[in-house]
Amino acid sequence: MNPTTFPGRALGEASSRPGLSVDRLGGVIAVLIGIAVFAAPFVTYRANRIVAGEARMLVEAVSPILAGAVLAAALLAAVAAVVVQQPWLRLGAAALGLMVVTPSVGAAAWFLTPPGNTFARISPALGFWLLALALGLLVADSLTRLRLGPWARLAALAVAAAFVALLVLSGAWNGLSILKEYATRADGFWREARQHLFLALGSLLAACLVGLPLGILCHRAPRLRAAILPVLSIVQTIPSIALFGILMVPLGYLAATVPLAAEVGIRGIGGAPALVALFLYSLLPIVGNTVVGLAQVPAAVVEAARGMGLSDRQRLTQIELPLALPVILTGIRIVLVQNLGLATVAALIGGGGFGTFVFQGIGQTAIDLVLLGAIPTVALAFTAAVILDAAIDLANGHD
Amino acid sequence: MSRGSVLLRASALLLLVAFVTAPDLFAPVFEPLTVNGAPAIYNQGSLLTLTLAHLATVFGATLASTVVAVLLGIFVTRPMGMEFLPLSRSLVNIGQTFPPIAVLAIAVPLVGFGAKPTLIALFLYGLLPIFENTLTGLTQVSPLTLEAAKGMGMSPSRRLLEVELPLAMPIILAGIRLSVVINLGTATIGSTVAAKGLGEVIIAGLQSNNTAFILQGGAVVALLAILIHDLFMTAERTMARKLGGVAATS
Structure with missing residues (x-):
């Protein structure tokens, strides 16, 4: 194999490729996203905090509208990962995905907990973690390609921290098991x-x-x-x-x-x-x-x-x-x-x-x-x- | 290597072997550390068995990490894997901020108590230094050398096996050394999740408030770590000297 026959072997060349070539790293991310939304449980439901859990797929875990939104955001990110080369657009798609997926795991907790039941526990399951991992990889990849300076990296950290703080403080995640553990202590x-x-x-x-x-x-x-x-x-x-x-x-x-x-x-x-x-x-x-x-x-x-x-x-x-x-x-x-x-x-x-x-x-x-x-x-x-x-x-x- | 340092190493090894095979000989040394007639020497199992179990866990996990990390490192430095190189660098940086204890703690609920979560945590944590050093080693091979190898008509696989890997070997070994030393320490924490190893001795000491036990477990792990660290350093230096480069440091 002669290396010169491979297009895009270095970062600089990758961005100069024609618009619709397939990005292999993006392919891996898209496969992860596909497994996460179609083949893995989104959350685990347990009758109390220590019994074994039952898996719930995305469509069973949230309302149909929200499930559609999560699916759309995840697929958008997957498409962006495969065909879009522009790092800012990839970052935008990944960030949008995270902004839809992270609150919906909280929504799943409210959706699945029977009214008045204080023992039931809902935790994120493999599907959620895979989805978060894939979107996180896309974020990390775009940030790496953008080669941000120190101040920009600090700003990105501040934005991420503010987003997590917003999720926790707004109560969007309060139904999740980990925050119930927090609430009791x-x-x-x-x-x-x-x-x-x-x-x-x-x-x-x-x-x-x-x-x-x-x-x-x-x-x-x-x-x-x-x-x-x-x-x-x-x-x-x-x-x-x-x-x-x-x-x-x-x-x-x-x-x-x-x-x-x-x-x-x-x-x-x-x-x-x-x-x-x-x-x-x-x-x-x-x-x-x-x-x-x-x-x-x-x-x-x-x-x-x-x-x-x-x-x-x-x-x-x-x-x-x-x-x-x-x-x-x-x-x-x-x-x-x-x-x-x-x-x-x-x-x-x-x-x-x-x-x-x-x-x-x-x-x-x-x-x-x-x-x-x-x-x-x-x-x-x-x-x-x-x-x-x-x-x-x-x-x-x-x- | 000077004669003094050889002697020092030999006596450290001898001390270690004597202690794990016949710990009772050392009872008078540890007696002053005990109170209320508590046993001076760990008596809930054989130190030798625990030491071997500890080493087996660490070497098993590190061997697996080495195979996976070196293969991954080779993959992302080949033309077909180049696209993954920048991201894998950032992932290694992010991954190393994960405390090993957190990895261990998260593995327990997933696979249960015993040796498994410890092996998984050690394997995952061991990947990072080896992968990072494989990358460093393979990417710092001078382009002129590679050009020369190509000019000699070497195929890519021969270039990899006969030029790139040997030149990168001292740095890869340094990565394996880092993994082994970190894992020797982390494996002791594995005993809190019921993995067999020297951590048992330390934890028995913490639970019964017996400093002699804590010291014994700690000293055996520390001696093992120092000797293994030293062995790797010697191998790295010898290899680097053969290659005519500068000795790998730190």
Whole structure:
């Protein structure tokens, strides 16, 4: 096979193809959409929150008019995926699809719940998830083709977040099982949300306060670097639940012997060991990336700054750190995404956070409770990644 | 490799083997960590069996991820799959923001308790670093090298097998290493959903408030991770040196 016989092998060529050629990626998306609307159940109906569910196809799950609308929007997106090349049009079709499909799963919940029944549970099923996945793929593909700058990506994130907030706050999803799980523990949800953010961001802040100076020291003293970096890499290999568990001992001892420590909330179980463990995991990426970032500042630039009469401190704050910033931010991105995920494990040692719902849900085999913990965790990690990626681009000077 | 570092590695391996085969020898070391006469050494099963089960889970899942991820990586860098390349890059970025615990937690209700959800979570999570590195490795092969191979009359499949894959191998290995090390840690969490593995030891320790157990489970996993990490690094460096390129770092 000679590669040159293939049209559209690179992105640039793909957009210059004649209007009605078939897009293979679009074909995959269209097949997914077809399976989702015609061959997979749209929602699951359960008589109560833990019994096995019964599948309901799209046409049985919502009123005929709404089913028609969902079908039309889904097929429009499928056609756009296959024949339309213009990224903005593809994005528009996918967004329209999501705007019709996401509220209708909420509508299905109202439609299927018998009046006055408070036990019945409706959850999105395979068909809905596949449809959301296919439309999400189309959105991701169009956004990739558009090669948006950092500000545009942040704007897209804000629009998506506003849309989800609107769906939740308007009550359109209130009939769904996951929001019923939320409704019975609304106070607890926000308490765990605050705790989750406190664990992830608090440990990140502490790691920056310690890791940045340590990284600068390591950059200047190669001996210190050779001693510290291997230790920090070993810390990373300790499994999270073991590190949480091991830290319970010294902290419990500290609380028992130093009254002040106990007063400020340091105890063997709970948030303190989790916070310390996350802090320890965060050190390697921050120290390591600070060292790499500083090392790649060209020696000539530092020399020139010295020639201009800048003091040691001025060189560091005005020349070296700003030039190392993108690499340091990459370290912070790794840490933040990693900590938002690992904070879930804190629930195992009484440290709270969204993991509380995940592990309760696993214990009760209640999938919607698991999702109540897992979805916000994924959403937070995703948001953090998009924001920090944009910040890294901005620090690199791409507007 | 210096003699000191060889010695250090050999003793770490020896310590690990001695501990999992005859843990009772180490009882005096762990005794100070227990209270109220609790057992100092994990006594609810054989450490050796658990270690082997842990390794089997991790290697089984990583092997499957490697096969799938490398094949996918090859597909999207061939002319017929090029259309999928930009999207698959973004998907890898998005996928890596998923915490492994969330993947595990979502798999449980779908396939039930036991080894299955752990295997699925490890497999899915392991795909991403390997796929990402396969892409990086295959796309950074210099066009001049490929042109030269073509000029020599090599067919596309021979170019792939004899030029591109060998040149990309150190970077692909680095991806496999990342997956294995992450999976060794994540597999311990699998024990909360009743998968057999070293997480059982840690969780038994957390439940009975016995630090000695927590430390034993954690130490065995950490030693395994360090040794495996080291083995991969050595392989990557040797391979990169053979290729005459720079050693793969980090």
